[in-house]
Amino acid sequence: MRKTTRRDIFKFAAGSAAGLVFTPAPWRLITDTALWSENWPGIPRPARGQTRTRFTHCALCSAGCAVRARCVNDQPVSLSGLAGSPLCAFGLAGHQLPYHTGRVKTGAIEEALAAIAQRRSHDAVAVLDLRPGRTASWTYRRAMAALPRGFYLAAQSAIPAVNLDQVRTLLSFGAPVLDGWGTPSTVLAARSHFRLIQAEPLESHTAMLADLWLPLRKGSEQALALGIAHVLMQEQNAGASFPAEATAYSPARTAQLTGLPEAQIVSVARELAPGGALVLASQEWPEILQLNRLLGSVAHTIVGRRETPVPASWKKAAPVTAIEAVPDGSIGVLLIDESVCDGYLPWNAIEPKLAPAPLVVTFASSRAGYGRYARFTLPTAVYPEMTDDIPPALDSAAATFRLATPLVAAPAGAVEPARFIAQLAGLPPADALRERTDAIQSSGRGVLRTYADGKSIPVKGVKPDDFWKVLNEGGCWVDAPDPVEPPASACQSSSAAVVAMTWEMRLARGPMSPLLSKLYEESNLRVRL
Amino acid sequence: MKHRSTYVFLSGVLIALGAGWAGFPYAIYESRPQPVDFSHKVHTGAGGMKCDDCHQLRPDGTFAGIPRLEKCAGCHAAAMGSTAEEKQFIDGYVTPKREVAWSVYARQPGNVYFPHGAHVKQAGLSCERCHGKHGQTETLRPYQEDRISGYSRDIWRGLTMGDCVACHEQHGIGQQGCLDCHK
Amino acid sequence: MTGKRYGMSIDIDRCTGCGACMVACAVENNVPPAPEGATDRKGITWMRVFPVDNGRDGPDRKSVFVPMLCQQCGQDAPCVSVCPQQAVQVDPATGIVGQMPERCLGCRYCMAACPYHARYFNWWDPAWPAGMEKTLNPNVAPRMRGVVEKCNFCHGRWHAAKERAVGRGAREIDPADYVPACVEACPTAAIRFGDLNDPRSPVAQAAQQSGSFRLLEKLGTEPKIYYHSAREWVREIGRAPAGKEQVHG
DSSP: OOOOOHHHHHHHHHHHHHHHHTSSHHHHHHHHHHHHHHHOTTSOOOOOOOEEEEEEEOOSSTTOOEEEEEEETTEEEEEEOBTTBOOOHHHHTGGGGGGOTTOOOOOOHHHHHHHHHHHHTTSEEEEEESSTTSHHHHHHHHHHHHSTTEEEEESSOOOOEEOGGGOSEEEEESOOTTTTSSOHHHHHHHHTTSEEEEEOSSOOHHHHHSSEEEOOOTTOHHHHHHHHHHHHHHHHOOOTTSOGGGGGOOHHHHHHHHOSOHHHHHHHHHHSOTTSEEEEESSOOHHHHHHHHHTTOBTTTEEOOOOOOOOGGGGSOOOEEOGGGSOTTOEEEEEEEOSSOSOOOOHHHHGGGEEEEEEEEEEESSSSSGGGGOSEEEEBOOTTTOOEEEOOOTTOSSOEEEEEOOSSOOOTTOBOHHHHHHHHTTOOOOOHHHHHHHHHHHHTOSEEEETTTTEEEEGGGOOHHHHHHHHHHHEEEEOOSOOOOOOHHHHHHGGGTTBOOOHHHHHHHSOOOHHHHHHHHHHOSSOOO | OTTHHHHHHHHHHHHHHHIIIIIHHHHTEEEEOOSSOOOHHIIIIITOOOHHHHSOBOTTSOBOOSOOHHHHHHHHTSOSSOOHHHHHHIIIIITTTOOOOOOOTTOOOTTBOOOHIIIIIISOOOTHHHHTTGGGOSSOOOEEEETTTOOBGGGGTTOSHHHHHHHHHHTTOOOOOGGGTBO | OOOOOEEEEEEGGGOOOOOHHHHHHHHHTTOOOOOTTOOTTTSOOSSEEEEEEOSOOGGGOOEEEEEEOOOOOOTTOHHHHHOTTOOEEEOTTTOOEEEOTTTOOSOOHHHHHOTTOOOEEOOSOOOOSTTGGGGOOTTSOOOOTTOEEOOOSOHHHHHHHHHHHHHHTOSSOOGGGOOOHHHHHOTTOOEEEEETTOTTSHHHHHHHSTTEEOTTGGGOOOOSEEEEOSOHHHHHHHHOOTTTOOOOO
């Protein structure tokens, strides 16, 4: 026997290669590789399962639109509005928010409790509520009343309603009227019967879509408001409530300040017929409120709204304290509910009110907001994991009650801010939302709307359990149409109603779905410099 | 030795042929047993059940596939027979309410859209036309998965795209768009 | 076989540029959030809303939003004729121009050929933030890296509508069951969808309406997306007279 040579190995290899061509192996490997390229682990596989429809309300803003969720095996895969009540771009991607990469999922709950317990006996405790008017807000107010020194701070003062049905001319000073203000369905339905005049330096979405765009100089909004008031006072002789300074703003001077033609300022003022006008702004300028008064908007297009009923036993609640009314350096413990957000107080307004070495605890799903000032950030559920009610929308003249019910389970470490603060103050453990719905039901007012069949029935004939069930499974309560005169205080606070949050403000406050940011980055739809 | 190099070459050919025809088809698949030893025969034979008693079309026309535990527990909340398999199933899955992780022999890849309703309800095909005598099997054979593509071996037993197209052409349902069956 | 010719009508005068259609489309069709560094050329947007203006400044400036998607050209779609893989096909039963990712080679001839820039290439594997893959729509398969994709009128919904018809025992789908995601999401009903072969459908009627036009009509691609605007300058831009259009971002 000869030894195996290099030549033998090559011969054998060549024979194997020749033989392999006549087997299925190489051909199958080619096919398999092609199939693998369609299935490699980099490509996620959607889960299969039964599709069900569930209803809830969108808790991302106080519009609280009704949501129809398509769920596969109890996991929402897409959201849509109901017929005639569409969702905005934010809401359509809402089901992706629980998976946001910037989400806070854990927090030092025990340490936070211990730290609060240490401070609360000798320091004042305050709760800052970024969405007042909820059932949770009532819980906070009751909890603060139960503490020796408790303050309830709201990010917005009580907001009267805007009745868009009555509006014939809408003058907006940079408010994003058609771009995230109010309830999309209400605004769009009313759009056909009001003329929109947009005074804004940049060509925003609303400016593009307005009937008339006034491209005024940056920072000259107040001058235009005063100039319009000047014309109104001269022509209608109705300027009792307007400050004397308006007299200095003749059309000629206003034209100089704003860069708009003089004739246009006069014609805009003439278009604002008293009784059907509404003036909105993107900032709290006192001139805007005064202009609304001059036009008779208060009690006509800006109206009061009845309160959604609450249990009689809740009336022992702390009042809403304005941040200015809190003594400087007094708050030792500040608890901030950031789980939902409609407005905010700037930190420089809060900071002077805090005691030395304050204990700031924020309940949030991300650290984008007050988290940077807080010692503890406790994780909360986000929409659509949370159970919460949504206060009546800005543009709803009737009181409403809507629940955001969970479509997916909240992570194990999530804290319910209302429950946490109720326990802290030693309130009796109870389901506040259920107590509230029972109170609404027993008031016998209004109708109960069911989304699955689109029917509305009077509350009078509904049993408490059925009422609760419908509200949880997709339905809302709408008060009987009984507009009351706005209380005197509403006239003071109605400035809040005419201030609209812009997209930029919203985006700065909370996370949005990565899909949404991607689409807006790539499509340059929102980047307009 | 004369012709030595020819023998070496031929032995290479023979070994490759053997490996390619006999070894490769086994090596390419990874075998795994089903979690529960389910007997279709017990259910369809003595039990007198039909396929669509468990594998139903939902009211929205989609096919439910393998039933969820809920359906099994409808009958097997407590043991109906005396077999060890049933006891294991009840103790391991029904009582703790744990879904069974079945491996689906006829599972098509994710980019395939196959409507059972159109084939079974509308065209009136029998289940056996594609699934063979699966309904009469006594045990569940091990599930074999292609190691590279991840496809079930059963796809190559009459469930490839070529098989779909052949049957459609045979029945004069040609002229299909790609997206009719792909998603 | 009842031949359908699905088409869309988009009323530019009603579009508010809110972007709901883009989001609904991406959610429905499992379009992933692109990685950091994706640009407007590399990201995937089957539906994309463009702000378009008349090129003037000051009070004369006028702007509109134009939702752009695959225009679903007729039989002679440019992307079909250039594809070396036969991965693009005009479905004879629906008129929908379909793209088959499994056949696609990634050569991107179709992207170069498309006069509407409505086709997108997968530069990356589809990746979602951890956990978000649970929200994927099971009726649409995610595409792999290296293939082209585009709007197919939410074909997954066409499948679902057919299954519902079978569930009811009907041979024809209920038109209300088959509505693409962008149409469903549009808050102002600016986008409508239907069968152009059915003279009673709102889309067929909108196509005949005065002020209706199609993009780059002179190319003869026979798109099935009909735009509408009462304003002449908008229609001019849609028809693209040589060298006059201006698109700002």
